[in-house]
Amino acid sequence: MMDGIKKHLIPLSLLLLGLVVAAVLPATGLVNDYLQFVLISVAINAILCVSLNLVNGWMGEFSVGHAGFMALGAYASAILTVKLFPTAPAELLFPAAVLIGGCTAGLAGIPVGILSFKTRGDYLAIITLAFLMIVKSGLENIPYTGGPRGLLGIPRLTTLAWAYFWCVVAFWVIRNLVYSKYGRGIAAIREDEIAAEAMGVNTRTAKLVAFVTSSFFAGVAGALFAHQLQFINPSSFDILKSTEILVMVYLGGVASLGGSLLGAGAVTILTQCLQPLGTWRMVVLPAILVVLMLYRPSGIMGYRDWAWLKPFFPLTPRSNEKKETETGEGLQ
Amino acid sequence: MTALLETRRLTRQFGGLRAIGDLSLLVNRGEILGVIGPNGAGKTTLFNLLTGIYPPSSGEILFEGLPIAGLRPSEIARRGVARTFQNIRLFRQLTVLENVRIAYDSRLSCSPLGALLLTPHAGFSERESVEASMELLDLFELGSLAENRAGDLSYGAQRRLEIVRALALDPKLLLLDEPAAGMNPSEAMQLTDFLRWVHGKFSLTIVLIEHHMQMVMALSDRIEVLDFGVRIAGGKPDEVKGNPRVIEAYLGTEGELP
Numbered sequence: 001m002m003d004g005i006k007k008h009l010i011p012l013s014l015l016l017l018g019l020v021v022a023a024v025l026p027a028t029g030l031v032n033d034y035l036q037f038v039l040i041s042v043a044i045n046a047i048l049c050v051s052l053n054l055v056n057g058w059m060g061e062f063s064v065g066h067a068g069f070m071a072l073g074a075y076a077s078a079i080l081t082v083k084l085f086p087t088a089p090a091e092l093l094f095p096a097a098v099l100i101g102g103c104t105a106g107l108a109g110i111p112v113g114i115l116s117f118k119t120r121g122d123y124l125a126i127i128t129l130a131f132l133m134i135v136k137s138g139l140e141n142i143p144y145t146g147g148p149r150g151l152l153g154i155p156r157l158t159t160l161a162w163a164y165f166w167c168v169v170a171f172w173v174i175r176n177l178v179y180s181k182y183g184r185g186i187a188a189i190r191e192d193e194i195a196a197e198a199m200g201v202n203t204r205t206a207k208l209v210a211f212v213t214s215s216f217f218a219g220v221a222g223a224l225f226a227h228q229l230q231f232i233n234p235s236s237f238d239i240l241k242s243t244e245i246l247v248m249v250y251l252g253g254v255a256s257l258g259g260s261l262l263g264a265g266a267v268t269i270l271t272q273c274l275q276p277l278g279t280w281r282m283v284v285l286p287a288i289l290v291v292l293m294l295y296r297p298s299g300i301m302g303y304r305d306w307a308w309l310k311p312f313f314p315l316t317p318r319s320n321e322k323k324e325t326e327t328g329e330g331l332q
Numbered sequence: 333m334t335a336l337l338e339t340r341r342l343t344r345q346f347g348g349l350r351a352i353g354d355l356s357l358l359v360n361r362g363e364i365l366g367v368i369g370p371n372g373a374g375k376t377t378l379f380n381l382l383t384g385i386y387p388p389s390s391g392e393i394l395f396e397g398l399p400i401a402g403l404r405p406s407e408i409a410r411r412g413v414a415r416t417f418q419n420i421r422l423f424r425q426l427t428v429l430e431n432v433r434i435a436y437d438s439r440l441s442c443s444p445l446g447a448l449l450l451t452p453h454a455g456f457s458e459r460e461s462v463e464a465s466m467e468l469l470d471l472f473e474l475g476s477l478a479e480n481r482a483g484d485l486s487y488g489a490q491r492r493l494e495i496v497r498a499l500a501l502d503p504k505l506l507l508l509d510e511p512a513a514g515m516n517p518s519e520a521m522q523l524t525d526f527l528r529w530v531h532g533k534f535s536l537t538i539v540l541i542e543h544h545m546q547m548v549m550a551l552s553d554r555i556e557v558l559d560f561g562v563r564i565a566g567g568k569p570d571e572v573k574g575n576p577r578v579i580e581a582y583l584g585t586e587g588e589l590p
Contacts, residue, residue: 180448181440184426185434188434192421196434200434202404313458
């Protein structure tokens with residue numbers, strides 16, 4: 001038991017240290033606004049990447065609707081902070097707005113999940129595309145949120161600390177999921193749906209859990225995104241945004257937590273570093289992608305993960321006892 | 333009541349094709365029932381109906397006296413009907429241990445929210461599932477391969493793993509679809525001994541589809557013979573062996589060949 005607590009203490013204190021650093025760093029003046037912007041973008045993109053990876057990597061489907069879930073989270077949270085409670089204290093309002101953004105997107109994940117019961121592969125990809133189009137044209141036609149012009153004057157509430165916090169939450173929750181009974185069920189659907197059902201996996205529950213969790217975190221990322229840029233319009237969430245997340249997933253590695261982090265970091269930082277190249281940066285990233293698909297089709301970290309990202313379960317007393325008696329016999 | 337499974341006038345139609353027609357079968361508790369018949373006789377369709385992969389067009393399936401036709405395959409599996417597939421259907425990309433755990437997981441009671449937030453109960457179920465699955469793998473001498481990808485195993489080991497995976501469901505009824513497919517006679521004899529041991533060890537009822545006659549005759553308590561989805565004969569292995577209708581179904585009638 002003590003052993004288990006100790007094992008948990010080290011990662012926990014490291015994560016807390018990270019949070020303190022993220023909270024203090026902007027105040028020290030060591031990082032300028034630009035660098036802060038890039039770091040926050042990395043965190044937001046990592047949330048998007050790991051959540052899309054749940055559906056596209058672990059479950060092996062192909063969703064192109066992630067930007068749609070992101071849009072719902074962004075708009076729901078911005079309505080709260082701009083329209084409904086513009087005067088509420090930000091410390092209370094912002095966490096609630098992000099959470100509600102996530103829940104709105106998570107609710108929208110339910111019908112898409114239900115549609116995935118009977119359709120898969122290319123057909124499901126088309127359904128997610130349709131979902132994205134519905135969300136985008138829906139938002140364009142709602143005057144309350146500014147129609148195609150979008151929502152302006154969103155307060156800048158996404159700090160480095162908040163982005164870091166939500167990023168850790170997303171990775172922690174999705175890690176728990178993929179290393180649980182439901183996560184194994186999701187992977188079994190990818191491998192062989194009929195065999196999964198025959199082995200007692202309720203594929204409907206597994207698909208719903210995957211879609212709702214995935215869209216919830218897309219919504220969270222959308223809320224953070226809205227309060228980072230201070231301006232959102234429907235065309236910020238078009239198919240190109242989805243594609244950008246897809247690139248991160250397939251570059252970093254499918255069905256991998258480490259890969260999601262790597263993919264989001266690499267793509268975000270590369271696009272920034274390649275700015276001086278002008279139009280040529282549009283050539284470099286796709287070229288990298290082509291080379292990667294040729295030599296490593298499942299991405300840099302596909303289907304693998306670093307050990308420190310996996311959960312640790314101390315052994316139960318039963319097996320400890322067994323070990324002890326075994327070694328005891330060995331000594332005699 | 334000794335019947336574990338019963339089908340009543342079970343029928344499955346694919347368009348104009350009647351894959352299974354008016355089939356009434358009885359599987360007694362504890363027996364090994366062989367199901368034989370020429371290719372296309374409807375044997376695998378029967379398994380797909382029993383495990384809920386297809387719903388029947390008409391007729392009833394009773395498992396432990398309760399109707400199971402129309403239930404989801406996962407629900408039927410949870411009630412104690414496990415199977416293997418004719419063409420091995422392992423989760424190839426996943427490890428040997430994960431393959432077994434997926435089947436074992438259906439016994440765990442943790443909720444989706446508990447899994448997401450890693451409640452103590454969810455953590456405990458994880459440990460339980462690893463330990464029980466490892467125990468099962470060790471019993472079948474696959475423990476040392478636990479971290480290998482299932483798709484990387486040898487053909488024989490994959491066949492064995494598929495049976496272990498089915499046993500992880502803690503089934504009452506095990507449906508084996510051509511377990512000896514692709515094996516030579518000596519491997520098939522080994523498999524015969526292995527299945528006999530499994531049958532006793534887990535106190536199972538087994539329904540076995542097999543083309544390997546020696547194996548079916550050696551293992552089965554009773555044999556049912558299907559042809560064109562209809563039961564054409566049934567009984568003790570020796571009775572079936574001499575039945576002219578069975579010989580006809582397999583070899584054709586006299587005079588057909590020049």
